[in-house]
Amino acid sequence: MTAPTPNSKDPDDLTPMEATAELARLAEEIARHDALYHQQAAPEISDAAYDALVRRNAAIEARFPDLVRDDSPSRRVGAAPAPGFGKVAHRVPMLSLGNVFERAEVAEFAAGIRRFLKLADDEPLALVAEPKIDGLSVSLRYEDGRLVQAATRGDGTEGEDITANIRTLDDVPDRLATDEPPPVVEIRGEVYMTRDDFLAFRERQVEAGEKKPPANPRNAAAGSLRQKNPEVTATRPLRLFAYSWGEVRGLEVASHHDFLDRLRAWGLPVNPETRLCEDVEAALAAYDDLAARRADLPYDIDGVVYKVDRVDWQKRLGFVSRAPRWATAHKFPAEQARTVLRSIEVQVGRTGALTPVARLDPVTVGGVVVARATLHNEDEIRRKDIRAGDTVIIQRAGDVIPQVVSVVLEARPDDAAPFAFPDHCPVCGSEAPRPEGEAVRRCSGGLICPAQAVERLKHFVSRNAFDIEGLGSKAVEAFFQDGLIQGPGDIFRLEETAADRIKAREGWGETSARNLFRSINDRRVISLDRFIYALGIRQVGQATARLLAGHYGSLEALRAAMAEAQDPDSDAYKALVNINDVGTSVARDILAFFHEDHNQTVLDDLAAQLDVRPFERAETAGDSPLAGKTVVFTGTLETLSRAEAKARAQTLGAKVTGSVSAKTDYVVVGADAGGKAAKARDLGVTTLSEAEFLEMSGGA
Numbered sequence: 105m106t107a108p109t110p111n112s113k114d115p116d117d118l119t120p121m122e123a124t125a126e127l128a129r130l131a132e133e134i135a136r137h138d139a140l141y142h143q144q145a146a147p148e149i150s151d152a153a154y155d156a157l158v159r160r161n162a163a164i165e166a167r168f169p170d171l172v173r174d175d176s177p178s179r180r181v182g183a184a185p186a187p188g189f190g191k192v193a194h195r196v197p198m199l200s201l202g203n204v205f206e207r208a209e210v211a212e213f214a215a216g217i218r219r220f221l222k223l224a225d226d227e228p229l230a231l232v233a234e235p236k237i238d239g240l241s242v243s244l245r246y247e248d249g250r251l252v253q254a255a256t257r258g259d260g261t262e263g264e265d266i267t268a269n270i271r272t273l274d275d276v277p278d279r280l281a282t283d284e285p286p287p288v289v290e291i292r293g294e295v296y297m298t299r300d301d302f303l304a305f306r307e308r309q310v311e312a313g314e315k316k317p318p319a320n321p322r323n324a325a326a327g328s329l330r331q332k333n334p335e336v337t338a339t340r341p342l343r344l345f346a347y348s349w350g351e352v353r354g355l356e357v358a359s360h361h362d363f364l365d366r367l368r369a370w371g372l373p374v375n376p377e378t379r380l381c382e383d384v385e386a387a388l389a390a391y392d393d394l395a396a397r398r399a400d401l402p403y404d405i406d407g408v409v410y411k412v413d414r415v416d417w418q419k420r421l422g423f424v425s426r427a428p429r430w431a432t433a434h435k436f437p438a439e440q441a442r443t444v445l446r447s448i449e450v451q452v453g454r455t456g457a458l459t460p461v462a463r464l465d466p467v468t469v470g471g472v473v474v475a476r477a478t479l480h481n482e483d484e485i486r487r488k489d490i491r492a493g494d495t496v497i498i499q500r501a502g503d504v505i506p507q508v509v510s511v512v513l514e515a516r517p518d519d520a521a522p523f524a525f526p527d528h529c530p531v532c533g534s535e536a537p538r539p540e541g542e543a544v545r546r547c548s549g550g551l552i553c554p555a556q557a558v559e560r561l562k563h564f565v566s567r568n569a570f571d572i573e574g575l576g577s578k579a580v581e582a583f584f585q586d587g588l589i590q591g592p593g594d595i596f597r598l599e600e601t602a603a604d605r606i607k608a609r610e611g612w613g614e615t616s617a618r619n620l621f622r623s624i625n626d627r628r629v630i631s632l633d634r635f636i637y638a639l640g641i642r643q644v645g646q647a648t649a650r651l652l653a654g655h656y657g658s659l660e661a662l663r664a665a666m667a668e669a670q671d672p673d674s675d676a677y678k679a680l681v682n683i684n685d686v687g688t689s690v691a692r693d694i695l696a697f698f699h700e701d702h703n704q705t706v707l708d709d710l711a712a713q714l715d716v717r718p719f720e721r722a723e724t725a726g727d728s729p730l731a732g733k734t735v736v737f738t739g740t741l742e743t744l745s746r747a748e749a750k751a752r753a754q755t756l757g758a759k760v761t762g763s764v765s766a767k768t769d770y771v772v773v774g775a776d777a778g779g780k781a782a783k784a785r786d787l788g789v790t791t792l793s794e795a796e797f798l799e800m801s802g803g804a
């Protein structure tokens with residue numbers, strides 16, 4: 105690749121189009137120099153020339169904050185992941201945790217568990233409170249007591265193989281200290297760096313001439329763990345706290361605290377601040393204690409995790425989407441700072457939503473430099489009366505995007521005018537109306553709005569969607585601007601339609617073009633859940649995409665059902681709304697997507713070019729008599745709450761719907777059942793008692 109011709113235009117004189125193109129070039133160029141410097145130790149340009157590129161990038165971003173790229177050099181933290189890590193499929197997914205901030209929400213967390221389990225009022229609900237370590241989660245697989253594999257969390261389903269690097273940690277034993285290890289145990293925990301170790305490490309990096317030393321212990325740990333050479337990792341002061349498990353065979357523990365004891369006995373570090381609490385009040389006291397001592401702990405924590413102690417209850421509680429029902433994180437309050445808001449920019453997202461963003465004088469909050477903050481929407485700006493020129497209080501909590509909390513009115517300049525929210529799209533100029541009852545204005549330009557089209561394409565190729573190597577955000581933008589791709593289907597025609605033009609592009613050539621076509625072709629076979637997620641339907645994230653894929657099984661079945669479900673009186677509509685988590689609002693967005701003629705054309709186009717693989721249900725589901733069955737619950741169940749009954753059926757691969765039809769396989773009838781039980785009998789649908797259902801679903 106040739107270096108970009110230095111653009112001497114003042115950033116103020118650039119058009120947005122020029123700025124977009126130059127930021128794209130800079131991101132690519134700087135990334136290339138980073139790789140040359142860090143991974144190949146073969147820099148091509150002087151430090152001064154490198155710094156000039158970084159400064160130019162920052163200057164353009166300062167002028168066009170809404171053009172800051174996801175992969176911007178200014179956003180990149182820590183060391184870039186070195187290529188060449190193998191992938192590891194997690195046999196048991198690595199989940200995330202729900203969050204709460206208020207004490208009342210903690211009480212509600214416990215009350216929800218009590219309801220789900222139908223616990224009697226006097227039944228104690230013991231919780232374990234553990235510090236939430238601000239590091240990186242890893243999974244360590246031991247077979248017959250020997251460490252055989254270590255992986256990062258990745259997207260929760262698939263991580264990176266970091267076995268060689270993990271072996272360099274003193275905290276991670278190669279063998280479990282026991283004569284009777286379980287045949288398989290995956291131990292999960294957090295890799296972190298203490299604050300003192302981080303400061304010393306950072307100083308060494310700066311002395312060694314590192315231009316971008318890590319900003320905080322978490323980034324330092326991340327960069328260290330993803331070194332290509334384990335000998336480098338070995339020099340980094342990494343540590344581990346173990347706190348949970350993935351796949352296990354031949355290990356029975358009754359409680360979480362028993363498991364932690366077992367970990368200690370095996371020689372794994374367990375956080376010494378962990379407390380077994382007899383009830384919510386005790387758990388909150390543990391939180392207060394940790395919050396008070398937070399700054400004195402040798403490592404960063406960002407909250408406290410509460411976990412139901414009894415393992416049989418954990419199993420019954422199971423998961424919602426990607427988080428367990430039996431655990432939650434109680435986060436510490438966000439850190440705040442004061443700065444000046446220079447301007448308010450309006451960005452246009454993938455679904456046309458106009459999102460206001462504050463451009464700030466850079467300020468450090470909780471160890472991170474913040475120059476932009478979200479303003480959510482029009483009403484929020486009005487409610488808080490936020491104006492350009494105001495001094496504002498901003499806050500940042502964990503990984504959450506920084507927010508503007510309030511305005512310091514005493515410091516308002518005399519000429520600060522109220523912000524006039526645009527009623528037209530700032531990118532394509534189409535009207536941007538605000539539908540009744542909604543908080544957000546949306547560009548009505550649809551396909552003619554380049555901002556939306558590009559954002560959709562970027563989403564389509566993104567990591568959790570089609571994940572096409574070599575076709576990142578910047579390439580999508582450039583190809584879109586040059587008319588090589590307009591919609592997702594065009595991607596799969598590129599080799600046919602634009603091979604020569606791509607080869608001739610600056611920075612491309614024969615080899616990269618060939619690699620790109622290879623990775624595009626590799627993605628002609630794709631799983632249904634990824635495919636659905638890639639469509640970028642409003643409110644349909646990965647979890648909902650998996651639910652839809654699991655429910656409908658194939659693209660054809662999904663499309664047929666969505667055609668039927670356009671009628672709100674249809675069974676198909678009821679079935680859709682009843683899928684776990686979906687509900688009417690999400691259903692409305694899904695149906696709107698499938699209603700659109702243009703989207704149908706895109707689907708036809710993609711279906712003709714791709715092999716969308718039916719969704720594979722979880723292994724455990726296959727052999728259950730409930731797998732693939734449609735189940736309706738009616739009446740009051742005695743031992744199970746409705747939520748638990750539904751969750752149990754779904755875990756075993758059943759679809760749970762709300763109404764009985766000829767397609768229903770089983771109706772589980774509790775006490776005081778009404779019309780549904782009668783309808784089942786009329787239609788000849790098998791009815792089950794609660795006891796029979798329990799039996800079929802693996803016992804009480």
Ligand code: IVH
Nearest residue numbers: 199200201234235236237241294347409428
């Ligand atoms: S338990 C199903 N315990 O927080 C169990 N996670 O927000 C899920 N984390 O990905 C994890 N300290 O990286 C658990 N004591 C702790 C933790 C902890 C930090 C991290 C972990 C997880 C994230 C979820």
